[in-house]
Amino acid sequence: MIQEIALGLLTSSVAVEGTSRLIVDIAMYFGLFVIVAMALNFQYGNAGIPNMGCAVQVIIGGFTVSAITTRLIFTLAGNAGVEILPWTSDYDWVYNSPVNVNIVNSWLSGKPLFCISMLLFTIAINLVLGAVIGWLISLPAIRLRATYLMIVLITMADASQIFGRNITWISGGTLGLFIPDIFKWYSGDRTIVMAIITLLIGLISFFIFRTMLNSPYGRLMRAIRENEVTVGSVGKNVTGIRRNILMFASGITAISGALIGFYFSYVVEANYQRALWTYWPWLMLILGGPGNNAGTFLGCALVTALRRIIIVNKWFLQEVFFFPIAYFEQILLGVLLIAVIIFRPNGIIPEKLLYIPGVNYRKLVDEEVVVDWRSASKSRGASSGISGIFRTLGGKKEEAGD
Amino acid sequence: MDMDTILFWVMIAIWVIMPAFIVYEEIRERKALAESEAATEELQVANE
């Protein structure tokens, strides 16, 4: 309920209204999900790691804002002589949060440079913490089969939410925590600034991912996805490369969690549900076509527009349905996922062959190469995905096949 | 014209540039792929 009040406060004070407000909102969510889905595409589409734990990385981003950035701003404000209410104990941390944030906001209003440095600091911390989480995830990933890894990651997303709910000093437990407004220096509508920053970060991360995919490292990633035993046999460190990919992508994913915290000026664990931050990005990835960024973008645009339109027309739909609209979204998500998997296994834009000047794959490979991710793990034989190497390492019986 | 409106259109511009660039690159790469294929085929025909 506090969430709704916070949202109401947020929307009431802005100048941009009506349709433009909706556009800003869609742009913001598009930017956020582009970051998450592109990192997912990097991990699953190109390196073949089924990361079902995006929610863990996103929640880390949110907790960074509430637990580290807010504390830092309070400390610095206290040192600068601003009189803020006590915030060190758990109780004060939660219940003085609205008042403190108000006081700090008026202090922040004259310091654009400080605010921007705080934003950059948060992003830097996110990259580091996300990388740490990625490293932690990669520890079981080195040992486990792909399906086991999915189980562990899904439970980890739930576990992180339980910690967020019960440990007050992270994000204020179930009540949530207000975040100092780092765009107080801008007199107009700060959500637009936030959306621009999010889209820019999405754009930058797109260029980073694109450059990495077109580099020799990207070709190495795809080679690992296709057949890791071959890659290992020519002297590449497969597990090390996997670990690096997970760490890098986790860091990027964590940024989006921080951005949404700043967007709402409010962090609560209920905002970081695994359904929202894992299943929807996966739908975007599979719908658009895993393995190429254009598909991911298209999937993102379609799904975000769909969700936002549903939410905006909530009051109209609520009259038609007798149940909360969230459950309709669930049904839609399930049906869409299954339909895409069955009817468009390659996504809307299928993965294309890598273009390297002077090389013609179709002539190199005698038979026609069909990149079908659905049957991929079968055609890739015993060394499919993460499972293969552990099967090989564990001395388990190899599957019959090519 | 106030700052909000300007920033709003900047946002729209970024939002449009991003997919436009991706589509442009996608088309270019697919074209290059098809061309290199055709070139190799021609080369083979000439060799034969």
Next chain:
Amino acid sequence: MLIPAIWIAALTYASELTLLSMGFTLTYLTAKIPNFAHGTYAGIGIYVSYTFSKILGFSPYWGFPFSFVIGGLISILIYFLVIGVLQRLGGGAIVLTISTLAIQIFLAGATNIYAFWLRAKYSTYASLFMLKDFDFKLGDFPGIFIVSMGLTVSCVILLHYMLTRTKIGVAMRATAEDPELASVLGININQVQVFSWFLTGGMASLAGSMIPLWFMSTPTTGAMMITPIMAGSLLGGFENVYGAVIGGLAVGVSEIMLTYWGSVILGAWVGEYRPLIPMIFLVIILLIEPRGLQGVWEKIIASDSGQSILKSLGLLKEEPVT
């Protein structure tokens, strides 16, 4: 009372979990995928019980056979519409697992909508309830304690009998071992798959319909149970139905008892962390011995000292082939 109430709760929960874990393992054996929708079948069972007791006015026990059939039919429907289609199209393990996740999301949404429909139609609050009032007493014990234990034990015995003595059970085991070889030998794999999906769905739904007789239930109770189910199944070795029996019992009892003892010793805040216990089980098992108790057992059999111990106990019948 002979047994403290907390132990009754723990054993009831553990026997329900055992049924669920057994079904989960059976699905993994025949279809080779972890079925994330398995917990949601239990959610369906919960609402069958609710419908029978609060709406139709019968005892919830009358709903058990219906619950079994409804769960089984939904499970078969899932097999025909999604899993079977994907298997025929040649989906890999990751794709099939994602599809079960999608089914789980869909079914959870449908259960929630059904709860709201009940609220709109009959104006009863169906989103948080308990059916303890509909239970009967057998001596000192609540009926559900006896019934859940009895049902689970008889299910284990029936399943054991079916898997070892009947034709369909042997066919199921053969399909689990090697589907291609089984089909060469004239086993109709499709039939076996349909039967096993019906059985697992029915068992899960049956277990679910026992939950509200002792525990507080919501539409998401079933979906939340997937972690303990997987922990139980994994503890038993993931590929062994009998292991799942032990695993389900161990995880169920320890989930409730550890929370209880923790809240007695450390304070009431431990109760909030109850869902973490199966997760900790899961992670520890996966990191130490990914094959669970079965792996431990095989290691004992393979080691020399283990063999001598087993021989002295008279458990080892034949000399192992080296």
